[in-house]
Amino acid sequence: MAADVYHEGERAAQRRAGLLDQGAFSARAVRAELPEVARTFLVRQPMVVLGAADGAGAMWATLLTGPPGFLRAADARTVAVDARTGPDDPLHDRLTGPAPVGMLAIEPSRHRRMRMNGRAVPTAHGLRVALDQVYSNCPKYIQKRRPHWEPAAPGRPRRSRALTGDQRRWIAAADTFFIATSDREGDADASHRGGDPGFVEAVSPTLLRWPDYAGNAMFNTLGNLEVQPRAGLLFPDWRTGAVLQLTGTARTDWEPARAAAVPGAERLVEFTVTGVVETPGAVPLRWSEPGLSRFNPPVRPRP
Structure with missing residues (x-):
C-alpha cells in the first residue's frame, strides 16, 4: 500500500523539509486493515478523537468517550464507535449522515496512539467507520496521564469568534492539543x-502559533495544510472534562530563521481563529496530573 499512501500536499511538505526518503520509510507502516495488536489496543480505550468538516466545510475536532469496548474492531477494515457527539457539538449534525473522518485513539498512560482514517456512517449506537488507512505513531510528546470517570451532564456551550482572556490562558498552559485537517478531496x-x-x-x-517538532516525516497534517488550509483544534481540560474547540485556517511557516528562535522547532505553524466553542464538563473522563514526555523540548519564557 505504501506507493499510494501520500497525496500531493504530503509529498510537497516532505520535499520542502528534505525528508522524502524518511517519509517513504514511514509509509511502510500504513495499512488498510487492523492488525490483531491494534484490535487489542482499541478495545482498551475510553476515548477517541474525531476530526471532520461540518456542513459548511469548517474543520472541527471532537472527543468521543465510553467504557472500554465502546471503540472496537467490527472486522479487519471496520471500527464501531458506540458513542455520539452531544447535540451542541459542532459536528453533531454532520455525523447524522455519511462523512469522511479522521480518528486518533490515544493511550496517554502508555504513550501510545493510533490513527484511523475512513468513512463514517451513523448507526443505532453511534458510528461505523470503514477504514482507508490505519497506522501507529511514535510515542514522542505524549504526556503520561491516567483516566478515571466522573459522570456529569455537560454544561452549556459558549460560542464566539475570538478567544477570551481565560481561553488564551488555557491554551498558553496546555501541554496537549489535537488538530483536524483534510486534503483537497475532503479526506x-x-x-x-x-x-x-x-x-x-x-x-x-484570533491567532495561535506553535512549533512543529521532529516526527515521523509523514507530514499528514502539514501536507493537508499545503493543499487545504481549514483546520480544527481541540484543547481538553484534563482536570474538569471541559473542552475548547476552535475552527479556522492554518499555515506553515517554513522560514528556518524564525524556527531557529524556538527551541526544538523545525518549522512553525500559525492558526487563525474563526470560531470558538467552549463546553464545560463536555466529557466524563478526568485525568491525573501529567508526567511530561522526556522528548519535549524546553519552552523559552515569553515576555
Whole structure:
C-alpha cells in the first residue's frame, strides 16, 4: 500500500523539509486493515478523537468517550464507535449522515496512539467507520496521564469568534492539543500535538502559533495544510472534562530563521481563529496530573 499512501500536499511538505526518503520509510507502516495488536489496543480505550468538516466545510475536532469496548474492531477494515457527539457539538449534525473522518485513539498512560482514517456512517449506537488507512505513531510528546470517570451532564456551550482572556490562558498552559485537517478531496485526519506547557502561544484573540517538532516525516497534517488550509483544534481540560474547540485556517511557516528562535522547532505553524466553542464538563473522563514526555523540548519564557 505504501506507493499510494501520500497525496500531493504530503509529498510537497516532505520535499520542502528534505525528508522524502524518511517519509517513504514511514509509509511502510500504513495499512488498510487492523492488525490483531491494534484490535487489542482499541478495545482498551475510553476515548477517541474525531476530526471532520461540518456542513459548511469548517474543520472541527471532537472527543468521543465510553467504557472500554465502546471503540472496537467490527472486522479487519471496520471500527464501531458506540458513542455520539452531544447535540451542541459542532459536528453533531454532520455525523447524522455519511462523512469522511479522521480518528486518533490515544493511550496517554502508555504513550501510545493510533490513527484511523475512513468513512463514517451513523448507526443505532453511534458510528461505523470503514477504514482507508490505519497506522501507529511514535510515542514522542505524549504526556503520561491516567483516566478515571466522573459522570456529569455537560454544561452549556459558549460560542464566539475570538478567544477570551481565560481561553488564551488555557491554551498558553496546555501541554496537549489535537488538530483536524483534510486534503483537497475532503479526506479527514486527526492528529496529536504535545509539548511542555507554553509550547502553544496565544498571540492574540484570533491567532495561535506553535512549533512543529521532529516526527515521523509523514507530514499528514502539514501536507493537508499545503493543499487545504481549514483546520480544527481541540484543547481538553484534563482536570474538569471541559473542552475548547476552535475552527479556522492554518499555515506553515517554513522560514528556518524564525524556527531557529524556538527551541526544538523545525518549522512553525500559525492558526487563525474563526470560531470558538467552549463546553464545560463536555466529557466524563478526568485525568491525573501529567508526567511530561522526556522528548519535549524546553519552552523559552515569553515576555
